[in-house]
Structures are given as C-alpha cells and as structure tokens.
Amino acid sequence: MKPVKVGLCGLGTVGSGTVNVMTRNAQEIAARAGCDIVIEHIGARRDNPVCSTGDIRVSRDIFEVVQDPSIDIVVELIGGTTTAKELVLAAIRNGKHVVTANKALIAEFGNEVFQEAHAKGVSVAFEAAVAGGIPIIKAIREGLAGNRIEWLAGIINGTGNFILSEMRDRGRDFADALKDAQNLGYAEADPTFDVEGIDAAHKLVILASMAFGMPLQFEKVFTEGISRVSAADVAYADELGYRIKHLGIARQTAKGVELRVHPTLVPYKRLLANVDGVMNAVLVKSDAVGPTLYYGAGAGAEATASAVVADVVDLARTLTVEAKQRVPHLGVQADNLSELPVLPIDEVETAYYVRMSALDKPGVLSTITQILSEAGVSIEALIQKEQPEDQDMVPIILVTNRSVEKNLMAAIERIQALPTVAGEVVHIRLETLG
Amino acid sequence: MKPVKVGLCGLGTVGSGTVNVMTRNAQEIAARAGCDIVIEHIGARRDNPVCSTGDIRVSRDIFEVVQDPSIDIVVELIGGTTTAKELVLAAIRNGKHVVTANKALIAEFGNEVFQEAHAKGVSVAFEAAVAGGIPIIKAIREGLAGNRIEWLAGIINGTGNFILSEMRDRGRDFADALKDAQNLGYAEADPTFDVEGIDAAHKLVILASMAFGMPLQFEKVFTEGISRVSAADVAYADELGYRIKHLGIARQTAKGVELRVHPTLVPYKRLLANVDGVMNAVLVKSDAVGPTLYYGAGAGAEATASAVVADVVDLARTLTVEAKQRVPHLGVQADNLSELPVLPIDEVETAYYVRMSALDKPGVLSTITQILSEAGVSIEALIQKEQPEDQDMVPIILVTNRSVEKNLMAAIERIQALPTVAGEVVHIRLETLG
Known part of the structure; x- marks a missing residue:
C-alpha cells in the first residue's frame, strides 16, 4: 500500500x-x-x-x-x-x-x-x-447515529473550568483565580475569548449542528461568561448542594433549539459537577442509549x-x-440538514439560583415571594442568612423551579426596584441534568 | 441510493x-x-x-x-x-x-x-x-488511533456495579444487595456470570486486544468476583477514602500485558469511583491524549x-x-497483531487493602509489619480499630504501596499462620488510576 x-x-x-x-x-x-x-x-x-x-x-x-x-x-x-x-x-x-x-x-x-x-x-x-x-465528534456523528439526541451539556473550555474549580476548592474570587490561570499558562493575557464564553460558543454550535442535523448558526448562541460569578455564589451553591460550571447547553424543544453558554449550577453528585481543573466533558442525552458522557483533556x-x-x-x-x-x-x-429555529434566551425554560441583599424586616420576604409567584416562578429552596452584626441587610438566596427566562427576568426587575432590596439581584441558571 | x-x-x-x-x-x-x-x-x-x-x-x-x-x-x-x-x-x-x-x-x-x-x-x-x-470500541479503534494506549480500567458489568453501589449506599451485605438486583431484574436467577466476573472478562479481553493490537486471549484473563466483598470492607474502604468497584484492568508493562478482573479500591475523587448503579464507564490512559473516560448505560x-x-x-x-x-x-x-505475552497474576504489581483479625496484645502488630517488610511490601496507611468489648480480637486494616502480587501473597500466608491472627486475611487490590 x-x-x-x-x-x-x-x-x-x-x-x-x-x-x-x-x-x-x-x-x-x-x-x-x-x-x-x-x-x-x-x-x-x-x-x-x-x-x-x-x-x-x-x-x-x-x-x-x-x-x-x-x-x-x-x-x-x-x-x-x-x-x-x-x-x-x-x-x-x-x-x-x-x-x-x-x-x-x-x-x-x-x-x-x-x-x-x-x-x-x-x-x-x-x-x-x-x-x-475527546473523540466527541466521532461519538455524536457515528457512535450515536441510531439515536435522536435530545440535549447535550458540556464543559468545553478548560480555562474557565480551571478558574471555577480554583474558586470552589480554595475559596478564591474570580480575579485571583484568573491570575493563577494566567501564571500557569492556562489563560491568555487577554482572557476574553475563554472567560466570556466565545470559545465555548464556537464549540457548542459545532456539537449542536451535528446532534440535531442543522446548519451552523454561531451568531445565534446566547453567551454569558464567568467573570461575574462571585466567591459568595460559589459558596452558597455549595451549601445548596450544587457546583457552578460554565456549560454549553444545546436542547431540542418543541418551540426550537436552545443554544446557550453560561455559568450553571449542577447537582454535586453528577459526574459533570466533578470534572475539575482544565479537563473537559460532554454529556449527551439521547432517546435510545440515554445519557452518555465523554471526558478528557480539552486542550494541550x-x-x-x-x-x-x-x-x-x-x-x-x-x-x-x-x-x-x-x-x-x-x-x-x-x-x-434541517433549518431548525433557535430559541431566543427569553423563551428558554430552566431553573435559577437567585441571590439578593434585602432589609431584614417583616414583610420583605413575603413581598419578594409574591412577586415571583405573580410572574409564574415557584420557589424550590430558600436560604435566609443571619444578619451580619454591622449591617441591616441580609442575603437571601433562593432556587426556583423550572421557569421561562422572561418571567424570571420580569420578576427580578420588579424585585430590584423595591426600596427594601439593595444592589444587584444575581441570577445564575441551574440544570439538574437528570 | x-x-x-x-x-x-x-x-x-x-x-x-x-x-x-x-x-x-x-x-x-x-x-x-x-x-x-x-x-x-x-x-x-x-x-x-x-x-x-x-x-x-x-x-x-x-x-x-x-x-x-x-x-x-x-x-x-x-x-x-x-x-x-x-x-x-x-x-x-x-x-x-x-x-x-x-x-x-x-x-x-x-x-x-x-x-x-x-x-x-x-x-x-x-x-x-x-x-x-457506550461507543467505546469506536473510541479505542478510531478516536484514539494516534495514541499508544498504556492502560485501561472499566466498570463493564452493570449488575456487579449495582450490587457494590447498594452495599455502599445502604450498608447492605452482598447477599441482600444481590437479592435486590434479582428483584429489579438486573441479575439472573443464577448470577454467576455477572458476579464472578466472567461477563466482565469477556468484555475486557475485547478492549485489551484493540487497545494493544493483540489477538484475543480470553483464557488468560485473571478473574475474581465480588461475592466475597463484605459490608465491613466496603465501610473500611470508605473510611480510608476509597470506593470498591469491580474493575476490568488491562495494562501494558515491560514484562507483558496485565489482564485482570477483580474488586478494586479506587480513590473516591476519581470519576470512576462515582459511577453508580447499573451504569458502565471505561477509563483509557493513552500517551498523547492522557486519560479519557466514556460513560453510559452498559445494558438494556x-x-x-x-x-x-x-x-x-x-x-x-x-x-x-x-x-x-x-x-x-x-x-x-x-x-x-502482536503476540504480546500476558502476565500471570502473580507477577502483577498493584497496591492492596488488607484486613485481618488479630489478638490485641503487644508485639502482634510489629510481627505483622515485619513479615510484610521482609516480603518487600511497604505500608501506606494502617487503621487499628478499638477492641470490641466482648472480644479479644481487633480488626487491623492496612493499605500497602505498590507490590508484586506473589510477594504480598507470601506475606499473607505467613501472617495467616500466626497463632495471634484469626480467620482469613482479606486482600483487595487497590488502583489509584492516576
């Protein structure tokens, strides 16, 4: 030959x-x-x-x-x-x-x-x-060729995963963890491409097109980076039984295809939640085989x-x-190839972690829960922290059931306008990956 | 077309x-x-x-x-x-x-x-x-075609993994967990094929032949089942930071190829240690890509x-x-295809968990450690339990460093012959999968 x-x-x-x-x-x-x-x-x-x-x-x-x-x-x-x-x-x-x-x-x-x-x-x-x-393209295009793929979720940027792992394991904040990543050569001097999710969006759109048999539509990926994830959120997530991961998620729904990259709370028992450091992993949910996961080095x-x-x-x-x-x-x-519509992020349905700072006095909490309820957002778990001695505001952390994003955003807008709530109302999406 | x-x-x-x-x-x-x-x-x-x-x-x-x-x-x-x-x-x-x-x-x-x-x-x-x-054959034969595969380790029998998961999560013993598996339809009325590792040996030899490019040699696989794993061993392993998994392991060494199926302690942080229930997973260590892992349903x-x-x-x-x-x-x-020699289990080098019951009196422990040392087996960790009130024997649990199997077996034979040691000296192999 x-x-x-x-x-x-x-x-x-x-x-x-x-x-x-x-x-x-x-x-x-x-x-x-x-x-x-x-x-x-x-x-x-x-x-x-x-x-x-x-x-x-x-x-x-x-x-x-x-x-x-x-x-x-x-x-x-x-x-x-x-x-x-x-x-x-x-x-x-x-x-x-x-x-x-x-x-x-x-x-x-x-x-x-x-x-x-x-x-x-x-x-x-x-x-x-x-x-x-990771032979993920081969797995999707060939290994799962008999399946209808329902959704996939991946840790597909090692730099971002390293930073989030450091934040959790060492209680560091984003800026410090980023510096470590830069010193170790995992992050560029200008880290935008990695930490703002553009690199992950590139990869996600390739995976989604193969999974669902549709043309590449990079410009339609919703992308949110990890630079605004705080050490406090990482700690609260932990307390609630979750890890924060920067996931690329693609999902077929009756209304269209979801294509989104954002920080995501994941139950700590899931394998994806335990993929640490610069490693990558992709979880694919298909109709015949069920969930399969592919793990390995994403760069190098x-x-x-x-x-x-x-x-x-x-x-x-x-x-x-x-x-x-x-x-x-x-x-x-x-x-x-199918010209499947891509859902705008407003129409996406997922669960949420929400954190805010509110006055510790009667009626405040019930006003907040009422606003959420009126927006059609129900609460799955809630932590109200003790009031720190030198402050009159307390952190309120809650986890919602699955809701349509625009409903949650409308509720957050109303909550943020309350005189009893200070600063930004933080929201991070949450996926049970079940 | x-x-x-x-x-x-x-x-x-x-x-x-x-x-x-x-x-x-x-x-x-x-x-x-x-x-x-x-x-x-x-x-x-x-x-x-x-x-x-x-x-x-x-x-x-x-x-x-x-x-x-x-x-x-x-x-x-x-x-x-x-x-x-x-x-x-x-x-x-x-x-x-x-x-x-x-x-x-x-x-x-x-x-x-x-x-x-x-x-x-x-x-x-x-x-x-x-x-x-799991598209593991495709991954090895095609996805990793550029690599020299060094070793692989897999949970490749769902029934066995379900039983071990139940034993750990619910503190049940083997017989009870097996009954559950049978009631749920995961195990046959005669479970030999699954719990004694024959099914896993079939799969291991296929994986190994592809990984190392050698003819299939089913008769050379060393096979040990999980029927002798006790609830106590599962609990002690937990205490030491390990989970017991029934692994199929294939490894290239300078002396020959290891092909073995046996209960194995795995550090609890490894992804493989967190693959529970009837799920399967295969970890492959290759020279270029490093470790990759493939997870999914192994049956159904x-x-x-x-x-x-x-x-x-x-x-x-x-x-x-x-x-x-x-x-x-x-x-x-x-x-x-290469006619690679397969190592007999005696020549295999791995670490071990060892458990025995010994008289709680001065000199007993030092005799045991001396025997191990003379056999060239060094100790990585040791737990000596409190003496139960109604007994004069205490459990001693130790973890060895990597040793050649025949050396450990020689030491165990000598320990078992001591008048101060009662019953069987249990040994379970331990792999750090690092």
Whole structure:
C-alpha cells in the first residue's frame, strides 16, 4: 500500500505536538491505518524548537503546501479565520482532504467550507476543534447515529473550568483565580475569548449542528461568561448542594433549539459537577442509549494532536478504499440538514439560583415571594442568612423551579426596584441534568 | 441510493429494542447513513409482544435469514456461542456483513470469526458487545488511533456495579444487595456470570486486544468476583477514602500485558469511583491524549440497540462507498497483531487493602509489619480499630504501596499462620488510576 502523504501548516503548540505524536507512534499508526502515514511537507513561518522536523521539506510560505501535488491531506493548524480560511479553501480546490483544529473557522464559516468540500468530493475533518482529544465528534456523528439526541451539556473550555474549580476548592474570587490561570499558562493575557464564553460558543454550535442535523448558526448562541460569578455564589451553591460550571447547553424543544453558554449550577453528585481543573466533558442525552458522557483533556499540544491524528487515520483508512466522504460533515447528509429555529434566551425554560441583599424586616420576604409567584416562578429552596452584626441587610438566596427566562427576568426587575432590596439581584441558571 | 437491507436474528430484549429504535428513528438514521436502512427479514423462534414487526418477513428458522440473497447485513442477537457461531460463520460465507452484540462469541471465538471475515472481505462489527451503548470500541479503534494506549480500567458489568453501589449506599451485605438486583431484574436467577466476573472478562479481553493490537486471549484473563466483598470492607474502604468497584484492568508493562478482573479500591475523587448503579464507564490512559473516560448505560434493550444501529449505519456508510473493511476488526491490520505475552497474576504489581483479625496484645502488630517488610511490601496507611468489648480480637486494616502480587501473597500466608491472627486475611487490590 503506498503511503498517505500529509502536509502540515502551522508549527505552534498543536502543530509541533502533531509532528511529535506522528513521529513517535508512526509504527502503531501505520498498523492501524493499513499504510504508512508520512508528514511530507510542513508550512511554517519559523521552526519550533520543541519538535524536530528532520528531513521533512519545510516551506516558509504555507500556501506552497496546498499546491504540492504529492500531498493527500492538508492539516491546518495556523488558527484564526482569515488566512486559515483561504488556506483551507485553496486546499479543497486542489482536491486535498483537510484536517483542522480550528473551531472558529468551522463554527463561523463551516457551512461554506463544507459546501466547497462537498462539491469537490473531499472531506474536512475537525475532531480537534471541539474538546481537544475527546473523540466527541466521532461519538455524536457515528457512535450515536441510531439515536435522536435530545440535549447535550458540556464543559468545553478548560480555562474557565480551571478558574471555577480554583474558586470552589480554595475559596478564591474570580480575579485571583484568573491570575493563577494566567501564571500557569492556562489563560491568555487577554482572557476574553475563554472567560466570556466565545470559545465555548464556537464549540457548542459545532456539537449542536451535528446532534440535531442543522446548519451552523454561531451568531445565534446566547453567551454569558464567568467573570461575574462571585466567591459568595460559589459558596452558597455549595451549601445548596450544587457546583457552578460554565456549560454549553444545546436542547431540542418543541418551540426550537436552545443554544446557550453560561455559568450553571449542577447537582454535586453528577459526574459533570466533578470534572475539575482544565479537563473537559460532554454529556449527551439521547432517546435510545440515554445519557452518555465523554471526558478528557480539552486542550494541550499532544491531547489536541491525538484528535488531529485520529482524523488523519480515518481519512487514510477511507483513502485506501476510495476517496469519498464516508461520514457527512455534520453527521447527516448535506441535503438533509434541517433549518431548525433557535430559541431566543427569553423563551428558554430552566431553573435559577437567585441571590439578593434585602432589609431584614417583616414583610420583605413575603413581598419578594409574591412577586415571583405573580410572574409564574415557584420557589424550590430558600436560604435566609443571619444578619451580619454591622449591617441591616441580609442575603437571601433562593432556587426556583423550572421557569421561562422572561418571567424570571420580569420578576427580578420588579424585585430590584423595591426600596427594601439593595444592589444587584444575581441570577445564575441551574440544570439538574437528570 | 438503494436501501441497505438488514436481516435480524433473535427477537429477545436487544432484538426487539433494535426493531423499535430502527423503526422510530428511521428518518434520522437514513439522513445520517445517506440511504434508507430497512429490516427486511427477521429470524426468531417466536414473536415478541414488545415490538411490532409489521410487514417484515419473519422466519422461524434463523438460518433462512443468512441465506436470503437480498440481505446485506446480518444482525446476530441470539446470544450464546454454539448456534450463534454457526450463524455468524454462515453469514460470512454467504458474503454478508455481520453486526453482533455477542461478547462471549467475540471474546472466545473472535480470532477465528475475524479470519473468516477477512478472507471473505466482509466486516464483523461488535460495538454492542462491550459496555452496551457506550461507543467505546469506536473510541479505542478510531478516536484514539494516534495514541499508544498504556492502560485501561472499566466498570463493564452493570449488575456487579449495582450490587457494590447498594452495599455502599445502604450498608447492605452482598447477599441482600444481590437479592435486590434479582428483584429489579438486573441479575439472573443464577448470577454467576455477572458476579464472578466472567461477563466482565469477556468484555475486557475485547478492549485489551484493540487497545494493544493483540489477538484475543480470553483464557488468560485473571478473574475474581465480588461475592466475597463484605459490608465491613466496603465501610473500611470508605473510611480510608476509597470506593470498591469491580474493575476490568488491562495494562501494558515491560514484562507483558496485565489482564485482570477483580474488586478494586479506587480513590473516591476519581470519576470512576462515582459511577453508580447499573451504569458502565471505561477509563483509557493513552500517551498523547492522557486519560479519557466514556460513560453510559452498559445494558438494556435500547441502550444496546443504540450500539447495534451505530454499527449498521457505519456499515451502510461504507457500503455506499464500496464493500470493504474500513476499520480493522481489532483496530490494527490482521497481519500486524502482536503476540504480546500476558502476565500471570502473580507477577502483577498493584497496591492492596488488607484486613485481618488479630489478638490485641503487644508485639502482634510489629510481627505483622515485619513479615510484610521482609516480603518487600511497604505500608501506606494502617487503621487499628478499638477492641470490641466482648472480644479479644481487633480488626487491623492496612493499605500497602505498590507490590508484586506473589510477594504480598507470601506475606499473607505467613501472617495467616500466626497463632495471634484469626480467620482469613482479606486482600483487595487497590488502583489509584492516576
């Protein structure tokens, strides 16, 4: 069997990890793929000292790789959505299969990229774009192919999960935990992408499209970050039997599809609640198999490389049969995608944790519960804290039953306007994941 | 695209679940597979009231299904290793692809079955044979294809896990928990297969062969059941910070491959320690991605059907390309399997929980620790309980560091012979899974 030839563009963290894994495990990989898989050509502006490229041809112009007629598969690991998009489209037009770890590219331009690939009869594989080394795309597109997927919920940003884990385990506040994450190299100097949920939204929209068989609609994801989660909320949640996790949630409802990323209270006994540090996990609820969960490293050089190489092996196994797309890009055939409506966050139904500061005098609590009741929001649990000695306000913490978001928001607006309530009324969504 | 035609043999729990899932989700499944998938012919000695077979042709002689020229894929769900083996081999000889949920057949006769399939150019798919609806075979053979897998540890028998969960949560002893499992339909009237670890051994050997690329060697699995785990051990383990789980463990070592099923102490913080009731989970440690974990229902009509249908969709997606084996049966090409030696349990190195009853007088404890030390077994933790008022013996519980099994067994033999020690010295293996 003649070897499958890979052209690799980008020699940063994941690129060098990919070179190292493919070199170290070349023998095992060949035994699995049924043919040798060789990196034939690397496109990188500069070398990376953490990997040796040996005799491999290296071009400083990455576009030389996609023009190289010997290359079967182009691996795009440069990131971003400008040059990367040009590069991927050029590779497709040259009849190359593509493997990418680029979640932004797939989430924002996937529909266009897949259409081009479909027209040219090549595959674009992107296992590494979601949850790093966890084979979650394979699980959803192939492993659960017999199921109607009802919902999924995932910890799909390791940086955010590390920060929330630190806040809980060490009682730190957000700013301190973020500093730790930056010192350890888990968070960027500008952490917006991770802590405000944009990275998670990219991944969520990819998972949801495969789960429900619909086109990618990144712009419709509701996104709320973790920067406003306080140490007090983490502690109160604990007291109530919950952990706060930054979840990406996608759910099919009769009215439309929910796509949302936000801090979420989760019962402490759930496996998802016990996924700590930089680890990722995705819980998928399907009609036949019920709940399944997939856990592993969501980032890192070799963890992400693991997913890149799995895609390369998948393609190599197909190439030895015949160059065709075996598995459709979004799990269902392109002409069978459904234009499912995405629900605005106002229409979403979930439970809530609500915290406020109120005057400790008769009638205040009953006014608050009355407002909630009038809005159709019922209370599942309530903690009223002792009045701190030097203050006349007490914290009131409550957990609601499932309610429509706009009803809760209307109640909060009224509560916030009460002269007996001070400061912001905090709300964090709560999912039992049952 | 012309439809893919399935012949289904066996209409018990999983068979009827498969009919129901394929009927209910026919539209989604067709959208994913790229063609309709129809059950064309059912072979079953009798009908099953829980599923409607509608207009499908039903034969009382299951062999009529494998002789039916219209059938592309035969699904074997009759179980056992005699008729099932004949049926599968007949299907292969007739050029049919095969999907089976039969772990005993694959574990004991897989080498022979795969060889026949290879010769005929057809695939035998068996995702449903291990951990029910969890796509663990796909994860190992495809999702982790870039990795060298170092070890794996799984809760792969739901009945056993239910019993151990009940023992811990309700302080029940084994016999009572087993009765509960039988009343709930989780355990058979003769529970040997589940509680003595034979079922888990079948699944473990399949996982190990794929993980390490070696032929199936069921007869070499060391198997110890949970029937001797006592309520006291469960409680002491808890006190020491562990849960007792019935694990299947496979590990590559320099000396050979460990293949063992036995009760195992696991630190309570690990996700595996928190997999309760009838659920299954498999933790896989690989060189590139690190640890990944896969969790879900390990049994049940529709959970197992989920895996059966995934295999059928996989085959259908390949059939639309060209009828060939895309993924080798054991993950690596048949001529690349390694004849790795399997370590006897004596040579295995792990940590241990040890419990004994000893006279509460000076010198007894030091004699015991000296014997362990002379055998090269060091102690990580020790609890000596208060002497119960009406007895002159006290329980001594200790946790060892990692030791070679034969060294521990030699020490236990010497300890058991001491006049100051009464009854059996209990040992349960302990894995930190770190």
